[in-house]
Amino acid sequence: MKTHGRSLLAPIASMLALCVSAPIHADSPAMPTASPESAGFDRKGLAALDSQMHALVDQQKLAGVVTLIARHGKVVHFDTYGKADAASGAPLKSDSIFRIASMTKPIAGVAMMQLHERGKWRLDDPVAKHIPEFANLRVKTGDGRTEAQKSPMTMAQLMSHSAGFGVSSVYAQADLGATDLQGMIDKLKALPLETQPGTAWDYGPSVNIQGYIIEKLSGQPLDVYLDEHIFKPLGMTDTGFWVSPEKATRVVSIHTYDAAGRIVVQNPQRITTAKPSFLAASGGLMSTASDYWRFSQALLNGGELEGKRILKPETVELMRTNVLQPGAKVDLYGPSQEGIGFGMDFAVVLDTAAAKTPMGLNSFYWGGAFGTWFWIDPTNDLVFVGMIQNLNGSTPTGGTPRVREISAAATYDALKK
Template sequence: MQLDRRTLLLAAGACAFAPGLAFAAPPMARPEDVGFSSAKLKALGAEMQALVDQQKLAGVTTLLARKGKVVHFESHGVADLATRAPLRTDHIFRIASMTKPVTGVAMMMLYDEGKWALEDSVEKYIPQFKGLKVKAADGSLVDQASPMTMAQLMSHSAGFDVSAGYEGANLQATDLQGMIDKLATMPLAYQPGTDWRYGPSVNIQGYIVEKLSGMNLNEFFQTRIFRPLKMVDTGFYVPAEKAARVVKVNTYGPDGKIIPAPAGGDPTRVPTFWSGSGGLLSTVEDYWRFAQMVANRGELDGVRLLKPETAVLMRRNVLAPGVKVDLYGPSQEGVGFGMDFAVLMDPAAAGTPMGLDTHWWGGAFGTWFWIDPTNDIVFVGFIQNLRGSIPGGGTPPMRDITPRLVYAALENPKA
């Protein structure tokens, strides 16, 4: 179901937002003003509605902007399969690993303040990691060939294993300090810089943000990022008055159709482990504001969080030659990794219509976004499915479907 935008904004205005912050609708433009065809862009909304009608999705919200102007912002379907409550553009989603780029920006803000450098060793900031051994192929423990660097930590190539490699360790049982203490007793899975593995690296970054800033990660995010950017509905938990706006999580039945998932965690519970890897909840519009800031090279609405050259640095591949991003297997061709963003280095090899240097990430519940500096495009899409980002898990391949539709509608890239 597609709802009228005026109705959506009136509904949003009636909801509780963060104290002291006023809701501001994003600037809208006619698609033709920024190079899109209105007729062709309707295919994006039509395809989202079709996925709902086919019971492949419960609901989906998508936002497309070019040159900072929003040309598409729609919700389709329901927020709760049980109650059939319509999905609105102000609904709140669990964004899981889309937390990681936020942590990356926090790190780079401290980088701009001169508090660390890419070539610094991680042990400079986490002395407990000094002298960590590496588990060799034969099971023996050997020294690091060279100390892990901060650039490697921010690109998942510092030597830490994939998350599944730490299942028995229960790294998030207490707090970030407890995680560090446990990791300090465990060997690295590979020599720093020689592989890419998606594990605890960004939670480790969260610990470093806390240590260098003197704030816990929640305080840093709220005071240094969310409030300045007017991200009024983003945080590690929601207040009780916003709980009804949190979208229910879904899964798939034996027939491949969408059904409610078993009840998950309480989104109003205040966590003890501030997970920079995957703890945030947000709205599509809030996350667009964050992504647009990055697209604008560190600035939004007169508020600057990053130096322009630092925002560009975040999308520079820092993986060593031959090291490939391998999130789900096989390795992703034409893709590198920068400061908590995947980076498109070769669109043809990657088989995508996105422009060179597009940077992106997604979340476990199927949320996704990309920033295309070549075409000055920002796209954010949210769904809420268990295993929603895993190919073959039942969820439609939203990260392939939406770029195809978006770039097919871009008729005049020079506009």
């Protein structure tokens, strides 16, 4: 590990080679570790990854950055560099807590698939079977009129952003998160769909709707369900919709850029230390790099980590199986992302050449609005987790360096076997 530019890995290289496990925080379970070489990585190649990330901090393009790589179930690289707050100079630490925004979505997807395993819903179920308010939703036609759905939106479409709901900006005036999840449903039932179900991929309220369904089918509040069925079994001790007051100092500040393009703190800062009224399955969680690795590693393992199973292997495989209909393409920032499909709340690499990615075939991944990112590569038995905290940090035109592409290139350059 490194913190604020000082490497801690070198003095314990021999310990790592023996796969010694060490906790990141007093309350956190230990992570299994191994030397890079034992997992097929070139140590100099990983140093090149660090060098590129550290340079972005030193150039005041990032306040701080965490990168974590695991292979064959063991963490071989965990680097922490820079500041948690550019104004105060507080250092970023290995247990710093980040707003993971849309990296909440895959966690909600796992919750949904747990309920799928219990027979609570099927992929071809009409969404209206579980949300009767949506039974007669109309669809915009483009000429100011509406028409009936040509076929009912299905649960598979809801899980893959192709149910017909528009992008988030469509609902800005409706303010869907102003009350609670039931209030969101009450607002959506009065609005037409943007497209016919199955015909387009649009990144909007679909996963918040899933949060509502999780509550309805489980009989538990969303936060309680996630804690009991995912976070506690996996040892994700620092993941939740809010942090306790004593953990507030560990939350990383959101940053942006000044007129000269240098990193500065975005004010005002808000840290949620009490349960919010709206539990956003689309983007409300906070977490750490080590917690998110535990989640990702469980999926790479086929739904199990350290003897605790959260999904069956065949369910995990289903989550990373493309369900988009022909013509419905992932286009998060436009234009369409070729070679990429979408499964159950995960994007999936279907064609590495078309996608222009070094990730292995069938890798599944996502990221968050403040720049956090991860991928799970079953072809190479690899997990990557990256954490930054920038306003518009995932938007290509938002000023944040393209850390996702940089990290993927460097990671696979360093992988030798």
